[in-house]
Amino acid sequence: xxxxxxxxxxxxxxxxxxxxxxxxxxxxxxxxxxxxxxxxxxxxxxxxxxxxxxxxxxxxxxxxxxxxxxxxxxxxxxxxxxxxxxxxxxxxxxxxxxxxxxxxxxxxxxxxxxxxxxxxxxxxxxxxxxxxxxxxxxxxxxxxxxxxxxxxxxxxxxxxxxxxxxxxxxxxxxxxxxxxxxxxxxxxxxxxxxxxxxxxxxxxxxxxxxxxxxxxxxxxxxxxxxxxxxxxxxxxxxxxxxxxxxxxxxxxxxxxxxxxxxxxxxxxxxxxxxxxxxxxxxxxxxxxxxxxxxxxxxxxxxxxxxxxxxxxxxxx
Numbered sequence: 001x002x003x004x005x006x007x008x009x010x011x012x013x014x015x016x017x018x019x020x021x022x023x024x025x026x027x028x029x030x031x032x033x034x035x036x037x038x039x040x041x042x043x044x045x046x047x048x049x050x051x052x053x054x055x056x057x058x059x060x061x062x063x064x065x066x067x068x069x070x071x072x073x074x075x076x077x078x079x080x081x082x083x084x085x086x087x088x089x090x091x092x093x094x095x096x097x098x099x100x101x102x103x104x105x106x107x108x109x110x111x112x113x114x115x116x117x118x119x120x121x122x123x124x125x126x127x128x129x130x131x132x133x134x135x136x137x138x139x140x141x142x143x144x145x146x147x148x149x150x151x152x153x154x155x156x157x158x159x160x161x162x163x164x165x166x167x168x169x170x171x172x173x174x175x176x177x178x179x180x181x182x183x184x185x186x187x188x189x190x191x192x193x194x195x196x197x198x199x200x201x202x203x204x205x206x207x208x209x210x211x212x213x214x215x216x217x218x219x220x221x222x223x224x225x226x227x228x229x230x231x232x233x234x235x236x237x238x239x240x241x242x243x244x245x246x247x248x249x250x251x252x253x254x255x256x257x258x259x260x261x262x263x264x265x266x267x268x269x270x271x272x273x274x275x276x277x278x279x280x281x282x283x284x285x286x287x288x289x290x291x292x293x294x295x296x297x298x299x300x301x302x303x304x305x306x307x308x309x310x311x312x313x314x315x316x
Contacts, residue, residue, distance in 0.1 A: 008081030015076045023068035025176050026062055057197045064307035068301050072256040074297035084289040094196030096151055098137040098186045099124055102204035107167045108237070109205070109303045112261035117237045120203045127201075128155045135196070137189060140165050140292040141182035142174030151193060179208035179244070180219055183230070191226050199253075201271065206237035208243070216243035220250035224240040230269050233264070 036192035105118040111259065128136060138149035138158060146167065149157045160207075167174070190198040200223075201202065211219070223230060231253040240255040248255050254274070258264035 001177055006082045007077075008083060010080060012076060012080035019069040019073035022072070024064050025065055025146055026069065053302075064304070067307065068306035071116070071297055071300045071304065074293055074300060075300050076295070077293050078290060080292055082289045084287055094194050094195045095131070095134040095199060096137070096190055097131065097134055097201060098139060098151070098190055100139045100141060100182050100186050100200055100202045100204075101165075102142070102177060102179075103140045103167045103170055103174055104142045104206055104207060105164055105167055105175050106177075106205050109236075111235065115167075116168055116205055117165075118162065119264055120233070120235060122261075122266050123264045124201075124203075125158060126265055127272065128158060130272060135193070137186075139182060140174075141178065141188075142167075142170070143176035143178055144173050145178075145182050145185045146174075147185070147189065151189065177204065177206035177208050178207075178210050179204060180210035180215060183219060183223065183247070187226060187228060189225055190228055198226065200228060200230045202230060202232040202244070203235060204232070204244075205234065207241055211241075211243035211247075216246050217250065220247040223247070223251050231274075232256070232265055233258065235264070269294075 001183045101117075101120055103117065106147045107120075108115050110116075111119045124138075133153070135151045135153050136149070136155055136158065137147070137151040138161060140146045140148055146165075148161055168176055177307065179202065183202065186200050188202070220230075228251060230248050232244050232248050234244065234255055234257045240257060245255050256267040256270065
């Protein structure tokens with residue numbers, strides 16, 4: 001990106017007229033000629049070579065006398081607050097991911113070395129590792145809905161959740177499956193987050209009566225209006241329910257069916273690839289740019305000090 005310089009206090013640049021005036025005076029003033037006698041010196045004042053040598057000496061002396069004006073100009077520029085545009089940075093767009101996990105009695109069924117619930121929670125914890133920077137929430141549901149972890153980028157609570165929400169340990173009012181109710185409650189949480197993308201990952205093994213009679217399409221339209229994408233994992237024998245397939249399709253997601261625990265992990269990897277993290281270019285930021293002007297000022301100051309040792313007009 002081409003660098004564009006600007007100043008925080010451009011009104012200070014008005015004072016550049018002072019060093020500009022000093023420079024004009026230095027180069028336009030007429031000084032008096034001083035004749036100095038030198039023993040054994042040849043008379044050269046009236047010769048052409050003498051005039052040319054005197055002009056060169058005068059030129060370098062005027063350069064030396066211009067250095068204080070240059071130094072003053074640098075001070076004015078520094079006081080004006082020079083800036084430059086920094087390079088635009090890529091900012092990661094937050095994805096708000098709400099896990100919606102079925103804890104009905106059927107989730108106790110054997111799956112791999114454990115049950116469906118344990119396999120689901122293990123896959124969720126693995127998914128968290130390669131989605132660093134996103135916000136996650138965790139909701140459990142049966143006939144009731146419990147928001148266990150609010151949307152947060154701190155996922156430590158996810159690691160501790162599995163033992164507390166095992167289906168066999170829950171009260172009886174979690175025994176059924178109401179997917180529609182759970183998705184609506186997740187929608188309420190996600191719409192409260194104005195920043196970032198929105199996604200629900202539904203993990204269930206059952207049929208939900210509250211999605212029949214066209215209520216699945218009504219719910220899907222409501223989710224789509226709020227820019228919420230739904231992915232579903234059907235962790236049970238047989239094909240996924242048509243209502244779940246319609247909800248995911250209408251919101252831009254998909255239904256997956258794992259055959260084993262390894263397949264469940266691959267599903268979460270596929271979701272990660274399909275819902276890639278987005279990056280946005282932020283506007284370039286104005287940064288202080290004092291260094292080049294300070295170097296010029298230090299150089300002018302050093303040359304002026306050297307010139308004071310001899311490159312100057314005689315004081316008489």
